[in-house]
Amino acid sequence: MLTARTIAKETIEYQETAEPVLAEGNALVRIHHVTLCGTDLHIWEDDYPTDLPLIQGHEFSGVVEAVGENPAGIQPGDKVAVSPMSFCGDCQPCRLGRYNVCENISCLGCYEDGAFAELLSVPVEKLCPVPEGLALDLAAMGEPASIAMQAVNRGRPIAGETALVLGSGPIGLLATLYLTDLGVKVICADIEPERLQLATRFGAVDTLQVVPAADFPDAGQAQRLNKLTRGCGPTLIIEATGAPASLENAIRLVASAGRIVQVGISPRSAAVSMKEVPFKELDLLGSRNSLNLIPDGLNLLAAHQDQARELMTHRVPFGKLADAFELMRNRTEKVGKIMIEMPASQPPSQNAQVLAGASA
Incomplete structure (x- = not known):
């Protein structure tokens, strides 16, 4: 062979x-x-x-x-x-x-x-x-789907809450799809407008374009974010970029008593606020691989x-x-x-x- x-x-x-x-x-x-x-x-x-x-x-x-x-x-x-x-x-x-x-x-x-x-x-x-009706080529993505689902599960999602997904690459988009199926309202952020257009087709109720070296969110985005979260900030954030600045944004933007799941991987270091983490009493969670979720990932893809x-x-x-x-x-x-x-x-x-x- x-x-x-x-x-x-x-x-x-x-x-x-x-x-x-x-x-x-x-x-x-x-x-x-x-x-x-x-x-x-x-x-x-x-x-x-x-x-x-x-x-x-x-x-x-x-x-x-x-x-x-x-x-x-x-x-x-x-x-x-x-x-x-x-x-x-x-x-x-x-x-x-x-x-x-x-x-x-x-x-x-x-x-x-x-x-x-x-x-x-x-x-x-x-x-x-492979579930009945799922194309065999799509089934190859069961593994990345399982990684996205593991990250979402780590965040203990609650139907009706508002989540922010930072990064609209494959893992962020699959997390958005799963969160939407669970009844969570999802806002997606990314630097690429084309990815954000795709995020809306994966269930995002709103999207925010991140401009490198500029304030995020800008004034207009902050107003939309406040409206969608009733001024409290998202209660769940999935960080799917691995960029240090993105984790720093997550800690700054998440609601008090909120959960942040870090699934994006990078060898670089982020500046974690030693004030906001305890003052907000945040749950800062890592996520790696999955707990045998590929069958669930295949079902998500099939749907x-x-x-x-x-x-x-x-x-x-x-x-x-x-x-x-x-x-x-x-x-x-x-x-x-x-x-x-x-x-x-x-x-x-x-x-x-x-x-x-x-x-x-």
């Missing part, structure tokens, strides 16, 4: 390797679709705490080709997404039921070989059946397929992975989710083109 291995910084090598052998308790999944996120870009740039060489790819869907012992009732031919995380079960977080922050956590495509391969062997319990499809801005064949990473990095055009089309997703007549692209 054909695999794509990141062997060094910004260097992908396509290799012919033996297909995996079906192991007890595992299934063989023929990979059809893989989506990219910022973590994939950092790994490709060798700017992530993992070791190269590595077969990347952690957001993916495919079709079961073979299955061994099968208490879950999975059958060959079933369409599945795959949970890429594994946990030790023994560390303190795991014992608390917080295995999403396991001290020994691993992830396919991040710390061990992942989905940029034609066939993958995975434990049966990691298979997440909102039109919006989910709008997240996908580019499709790139497997043989042109380097082009996909360059597109993410250079931002020569507006980029949402990039879908990598694996050979199995293409008609047989096109597979030769995929393989030719890989060897070019």
Whole structure:
């Protein structure tokens, strides 16, 4: 089978390797679709705490080709997404039921070989059946949907309250979609007007454009925000950018006794107010991965397929992975989710083109 291995910084090598052998308790999944996120870009740039060489790819869907012992009732031919995380079960977080922050956590495509391969062997319990009617390409986004849902759940949303989502990238938009389904009124903020237009289609009742190096909110935005929150500020804020200034804005804008969930990741430091946090008695919460929420994420996508499809801005064949990473990095055009089309997703007549692209 054909695999794509990141062997060094910004260097992908396509290799012919033996297909995996079906192991007890595992299934063989023929990979059809893989989506990219910022973590994939950092790994490709060798700017992530993992070791190269590595077969990347952690957001993916495919079709079961073979299955061994099968208490879950999975059958060959079933369409599945795959949970890429594994946990030790023994560390303190795991014992608390917080295995999403396991001290020994691993992830396919991040710390061990992942989905940029034609066939993958995975434990049966990691298979997440695709709901009836959900397109298999959209199912590849079950993992990012689960991350957005974990962040929202951490914030303990209450129907009828007003939330502010800072950042209208894929995670912020999926969080907006989920919050809206839960009966929460959502305001979205972002620096890109095109993303804010998309946010309204994901359920936002209002949007605020952030202008770099300018006051946020400006006078007009502050008036709208006060009207929507009855002068108290949003009671829940999801910070989905990872920008230090955005967390600082969240602490300043959130209502007293409010909750802030930090899901955006950055190595940079933010200036946290040592006055507002205690004076407002804020809940400042982190969010990472999810507590096995990919099945819930798939159901969210199935209920909102039109919006989910709008997240996908580019499709790139497997043989042109380097082009996909360059597109993410250079931002020569507006980029949402990039879908990598694996050979199995293409008609047989096109597979030769995929393989030719890989060897070019």
